[in-house]
Amino acid sequence: IDIWSLLGDEKRSVIAGKTLDESPVLSCVVPSDFYPFEVENENKKPDYIDGEGLIGETITVKAYNDDLMQDYNMVGDFGSTSTLDLPAIEYKLKVVGTYYLSPTETGYYDSIYISEETATKILDDALTKGGYSKDNETTVGKWWNDLSLRTHYVVVDDFENIESVYNALTDMNVCCADDSELGIQDSIVNASNIFSFASIFLIISTVLLSVIMIIQSTANALSLRKSDIGLLKAIGYKNSQIFACLYCEQLRVTFTGFAVGTIISIIVTAVSNLFFANRNFIDRLYIINWGNFGILLAISFLIVTIVPLICQFIALRKLNKIQPKDAMNE
Template sequence: MKIKNINFLAKANIKGNRKSIFITAFMVILVISLTLISSYAVTINRAVTDYKNDIRARMITFSPIDNGAVTDELKSKLMSFDHVEDIYELKGIINQYMDVVDVSDENGEYKDFYKGNEDLNCSLNLYPLIGDEKMDVMAGKSLDESPVYSCIIPSLFYPFEYENTDSDLNYIDGESLIGKTITVTPSNGDGLEVFYNIDPELAMYENKTMYLPAIEYKLKVVGVYYSEPTTKGYYNHIFVSEDTGVQIIQDAFDASIIDLNDERSNAVHWYKTPSLHDHFIVVDDYDNIVPLCNELNEAGYFVFSDPELGIQEETVKSSKVFKILSVFMISASLILCVVILIQSTVLSLFNRKGEIGLLKAIGYKNSQIFKCMYFEQLILTIRGCAIGAVISALVIAVMNFMFNHDTYINRLYVVNWTDYLIFLAVSLALAVVVPLICQLISLCKINKIQPKDAMN
């Protein structure tokens, strides 16, 4: 039998099938569940998983202010606790807000950097790496293979101020700045802000703040890291190596009136005494942070469970909700779709027994009748798949358009089209396979219908 004849019979039967609308509707729901909900579930869960695996999300601060000098003996005791992976000393500066003085290349000032933002304040947050922390780059060189005063910036870079959270941010392509030099200086009008711990009586520890001269630092952009909303980084966060972080504070000391040879100075004593520096405990797994902090607190050590890299708890919760919702929606839709298809197939055979008998009486074979009925179901499921695919694609396109230039955390909801296409392919496969299975189940019933049944 020719395809056009099969198609003609299938469409004729669809018009008389009262279940056709329900089959199409359930297929639409199934496809939307698979493509739309699953795409957002995968996008958010991937981002949250990346966050949980990030070393900064597993770092908790251990301060001499609350726990005494972090000696080698104390480090050994801390390492004996379950789930403690490592302990890193904060050797240089902690993150610093910096104003951008200018951006230049080999020809001088790089004016294209501002792109109409000349009237806006331009500042960024500078982070030094800590301990064995690494930063993967998507373009250029990594910091561990670059000299001091190198930096890497986010792939979507926006160091300018914005007035509200609804701003349409015109992100700068980070790769366009590789090889350029960003000159920065501390944003604080008092200078480079440094927090240091002192032990005037070797028994009581106290936190002090000092301001070192606000000199300029020239940082060459050597690489670009991927801008992930939940992992380390932000649209105005740049990273330097640990050695650069140490050198920045060293240069500020050199420009100050503080004599680094003066051991009577509390600031100098702190600077030269590693045990007085803040340390970071690296936990082996994000989910073990709270249990470890509780255990440390019970042992007499004072720590907070807030990781170095924070994230909104609502984001973590929403990832779990999306995950559960996607599993429920897909399962429920698939079960209902299969039930409706099987029910439709069985009722169709019961109600069209005479029609099938007539087809056999005029010479149609079982295989040809099977193809007609399968093609009928296939048309309905493919139609539903197409409608669901268009609805999902439109929703994703609109949401991506809205969030692509939104503030950074909202970019969490920008869906990768590859994920959508993968789920769409799964939907198409189900649209083909599920009707086939339903028809195969009914094949034995088709074989039992005889030409004499045409009279029924």
């Protein structure tokens, strides 16, 4: 398995259990689909362990090569690093939560996360067992006690600012290691922005088109049923009552479409998830999380409920102009 330590105030959200910031030291969170074994065939689906089922359990961890490796900056030699060989201590981690595993996010089927405090304790225990003194008189001790000799991570607020921050730190004589973000070509970033804009444009266009069609449908209904509305007014119906009747009728139409669309979406999603669940890890990228599906379904429900109401309010002025005499003119 790969063990990743959180850095500083970094968070790792979970879908079940507790997060690391509310858990004691020597705790960990595991992926929702956990496979801490060697993959023999990349094209065959491994027998994943349900991460949620491990919550409350304790797992024993030990370095597979009997050595823990730690890089540190040598005192007085700016920019250089040296490798420290540490004994592979065995330690136990309590599983307190599970995070949603997605190939597009940080994490992998064999990646577990621990807090920064846990990582510090493991390293401290390894130094003690290895016989390394943490006294300032030794090189390792100076590295342990002086934070300026450690590796630090800088989080930049925007991709466009990475280069300027990198240059500023270099000008301050801070040794900066090249990161993967610095190697991303501008064409890839531009293509990503184009696709992001296109997706947002298509979503907004679809919603606007739906709203326009519902407004047009509502306006046509008022024009075609002018005599019916006039007759209802003639027998004593108030505008508010007619408004409620038309709104309920519009809801019946939209809810019918919503129900049909929901059933089709659930079937397509379930079949798709079932198909990709039996494939290799990378293909699981196409699995749709049911939680996200539920959120989108709730948004769709609000749209089919609120949009017809807005359309009815837009047509309210036209509704008020219809008189009882119009029942005889159609």
